[in-house]
Amino acid sequence: MTGSARLSAIVVTHDHADVIERTLSALLHELRADDELLVVDNASSDGCAEVAQRAAPAARVLRAPGNDGFAAGCNLGASEAGGELLLFLNPDAVVEPGFRDAIEGGSFDLWQGLVAMEGGATVNTSGGVVHFTGIAWSGRVGDPVGSVGGPREVPFASGACLVMPRAEYLAIGGMAEPYFLYLEDVDLSMRVRLGGGSVGVLPAAVVDHDYEFAKGSHKWRMLERNRWATIVRTYPGALLAAVAPALVLTELGLLAVAAAGGWLPEKLRSYGDTARSLRRLLAERRTIQAGRTISPAEFARHLTPDLDSPYLGRAATLAPLRAGLRLYWRLVLAALRV
Secondary structure, three states, X not given: OOOOOOEEEEEEEOOOOOOHHHHHHHHHHHOXXXXXXXXXXXXXXXXXXXXXXXXXXXXXXXXXXXXXXHHHHHHHHHHHOOOOEEXXXXXXXXXXXXXXHHHOOOOOOEEEEEEEEOOOOEEEEOOEEEEOOOOEEOOOOOOEHHHOOOOEEOOEOOOOEEEEEHHHHHHXXXXXXXXXXXXXXXXXXXXXXXXXXXXXXXXXXXEEEOOOOOOOHHHHHHHHHHHHHHHHHHOOHHHHHHHHHHHHHHHHHHHHHHHHHOOHHHHHHHHHHHHHHHHHHHXXXXXXXXOOOOOHHHHHOOOEOOOOOHHHOHHHHOHHHHHHHHHHHHHHHHHHHO
């Protein structure tokens, strides 16, 4: 879809009064006359909805009765949108000049812009990376923005600046609302790919994101809970069986890491979350897998054996571990191709 699609820009907020004006101001300078802007405010307590309405009088400000999370806010915005294309933009992501034309120029089914940080100098994510154990992170984080290159497929598209045709977004069921926050973009990307769709990045469409990884130990609980939800929901059965031993070993390693890092209680709580949600996750899995049109080997092609995120620490890149993971993954891929 290129050239003339109407864009519905959706910004989900919760207590973002300090940053939302700058975000909306930059976005309004880029939107075309027939585009629309929707701000979904998840029950902010800092007057964010009022700040947004003053900053963008033409915007539709949708006030959710409570804070049901980022995914629910995105889905509410999508249900009210009138454009052919949906753009989901974080409330602290500022689009750069030329963004509007560049973000429409893709041939993917789900895509993102180049998310920069540090004043637009370095990469926050140029497309996410997913390890075969479900651990996901920002791709090429810290690299110079000018080193990214052109459009390409990526394992998952970042929810900080995410675009998808509205009809396809609604048809796939939107984002998974029980995730609340974190990894809903990974899950959405996986489901698009399971249905034979492509996921990519358009580096010419740049946004500057006020990014900070560390947000307290509770974030680890959400990440781990949602990592397991994504594995259960989206991994084809043959792949799930093949990586099961690695998943068990990963959990043992993560327990040690969590204990050392001071977030072991949150890691243990994530197990309780997963156990309580398992019946629902399995029901969702049956529906998702019933719509799968690609082979387990094709799905696995977008996963990696390397744990090379700077956020995972040096231990994750030790040569013996890297060699072992690569060997294991080669054996898994060989088995899936049989």
